[in-house]
Amino acid sequence: MTKASLFAAAALAAFMALPGARAQEALTVAPVQIADEKAVFATVESRSVVPARARIGGTLVTLRAGEGDRVEAGQVIGMIVDDKLALQIRALDAQIAGLEAQRAQAATDLGRVEALVNRGTLPTARLDEIRTALRVAENALQARRAERSVLVQRTSEGEIEAPASGRVLDVPVTLGSVVMPGETIATLAEENLVLRLRLPERHARFLSVGDPVRLDGAAMLRDGRGRGTIGLVYPQIENGRVVADAEVKGLGDYFVGERVRVWVSAGTREAFVIPADYLLTRYGVDYVHLARADAPPMEVPVQRGRQTPDGVEILSGLAAGDRLVRP
Numbered sequence: 001m002t003k004a005s006l007f008a009a010a011a012l013a014a015f016m017a018l019p020g021a022r023a024q025e026a027l028t029v030a031p032v033q034i035a036d037e038k039a040v041f042a043t044v045e046s047r048s049v050v051p052a053r054a055r056i057g058g059t060l061v062t063l064r065a066g067e068g069d070r071v072e073a074g075q076v077i078g079m080i081v082d083d084k085l086a087l088q089i090r091a092l093d094a095q096i097a098g099l100e101a102q103r104a105q106a107a108t109d110l111g112r113v114e115a116l117v118n119r120g121t122l123p124t125a126r127l128d129e130i131r132t133a134l135r136v137a138e139n140a141l142q143a144r145r146a147e148r149s150v151l152v153q154r155t156s157e158g159e160i161e162a163p164a165s166g167r168v169l170d171v172p173v174t175l176g177s178v179v180m181p182g183e184t185i186a187t188l189a190e191e192n193l194v195l196r197l198r199l200p201e202r203h204a205r206f207l208s209v210g211d212p213v214r215l216d217g218a219a220m221l222r223d224g225r226g227r228g229t230i231g232l233v234y235p236q237i238e239n240g241r242v243v244a245d246a247e248v249k250g251l252g253d254y255f256v257g258e259r260v261r262v263w264v265s266a267g268t269r270e271a272f273v274i275p276a277d278y279l280l281t282r283y284g285v286d287y288v289h290l291a292r293a294d295a296p297p298m299e300v301p302v303q304r305g306r307q308t309p310d311g312v313e314i315l316s317g318l319a320a321g322d323r324l325v326r327p
Helices: 003-016 083-119 124-156 201-206
Strands: 031-046 049-053 058-063 076-081 159-161 166-170 184-190 193-200 212-215 227-238 241-247 259-274 280-282 285-290 298-308 311-316 323-325
Touching: 031 184, 049 159, 076 184, 083 124, 193 201, 193 227, 193 259, 201 241, 201 259
Parallel strands: none
Antiparallel strands: 031 193, 031 259, 049 184, 058 076, 076 159, 166 184, 193 241, 212 227, 212 259, 227 241, 259 311, 280 285, 285 298, 285 323, 298 311
């Protein structure tokens, strides 16, 4: 045997002694089912945008919220004053005072008439008239007090309360504006932000509640989490697109209306997936080591695909049944 043959045999024996080249540790390539992900743009939106409306008409004298402020449900963000309500309350106070005097006079008259009737001086019919007058005065007094309570309630409705907890998106009025009942004073986005996806309708049959959603690497959240799930698929298709909401934790740091690229599942397909450590990259080209029975492994160029949870997808260069060893 020549020196060259002895050297080749020694090299082969040394290579076969390495752990990565052992036959029992070779990876057999086989097609697997993976999710066919599609990249789409989603918009950070609030699940519901609610307006804070004026309940009475008047002048806006206080405004305690601006664009971007966070508010809590029930928090007073403004005050509307209608001067006519105060004048009407004072008018009713005067009427109530007069009716109270009438009731007091009727009660006094009733006592006197009862004494005279008991003595036989006056007829019983006069006593009935006085009692009726007293009841009329009491009922009129109750009616005026009820009217005053209504005006006081309307005055308290001048307080503009936040209908939900969230962030103020828009305040279309300014301090001193004259507003009408039902006019929007501020628009609030609730705190539960979602990613709203609009996909072509051909993907509607692949989309269901619970499907995973993956944010693009450039749009990862600050805490490193970039995954979520489909929480709601709207049954109505708008302009040839199906609308769905994805729930992703940590969206509070995003702007409402910001666009984010996400990956969603659009069915499944067969592909070759191998662990990343089976790939060797040299000068921008990816290689794998193909195991052979009676020869050292051979480097084979492959085309790398996208990263999956189980490894790296191989688009070309491998066939089912190939056996790979780590480089």
